[in-house]
Amino acid sequence: MTEIAETRWMGNMAFEATIDGFPVRMDTTPGLGGTGFGPRPKPMILSSLAGCTGMDVVSILSKSKVPFIGLKIEVSGDLSEQHPKYYQTIRIVYHFWGPGFSGNTDILTKITRAVELSGGKYCGVSAMLKNSCDISYAIQLHNSE
Numbered sequence: 001m002t003e004i005a006e007t008r009w010m011g012n013m014a015f016e017a018t019i020d021g022f023p024v025r026m027d028t029t030p031g032l033g034g035t036g037f038g039p040r041p042k043p044m045i046l047s048s049l050a051g052c053t054g055m056d057v058v059s060i061l062s063k064s065k066v067p068f069i070g071l072k073i074e075v076s077g078d079l080s081e082q083h084p085k086y087y088q089t090i091r092i093v094y095h096f097w098g099p100g101f102s103g104n105t106d107i108l109t110k111i112t113r114a115v116e117l118s119g120g121k122y123c124g125v126s127a128m129l130k131n132s133c134d135i136s137y138a139i140q141l142h143n144s145e
Contacts, residue, residue, distance in 0.1 A: 046075040052125040056118035070097030092137040101141040
């Protein structure tokens with residue numbers, strides 16, 4: 001299967017990609033010649049990782065009938081000092097909300113399994129990034145009551 005993302009220059013340092021028919025704008029900060037027209041490309045990689053693993057985890061937990069009502073995924077990455085700058089380490093923090101979640105070891109076990117399956121088997125973005133950097137994760141459970 002071949003996937004295509006077409007990207008066009010919009011002036012200055014701004015670009016617009018078309019992915020699956022959806023426009024995605026990218027730019028950089030004014031200090032680097034941009035105008036803040038859109039997000040920078042490297043943080044978009046972090047967002048792509050969050051979206052990929054999030055879709056896996058939601059699918060697995062839905063099949064496992066885990067009654068979560070909220071999910072937020074925070075992804076942070078540390079860039080190398082020298083050019084080309086790339087992510088050397090990435091940290092993913094999964095925040096889940098649900099009834100009686102805080103301190104619930106059964107829920108934590110099921111969520112941990114879903115997160116590990118995503119990172120180790122299903123998430124293609126994670127698989128690509130693991131070849132160039134270390135990826136770690138943490139899970140935080142929050143009560144929705």
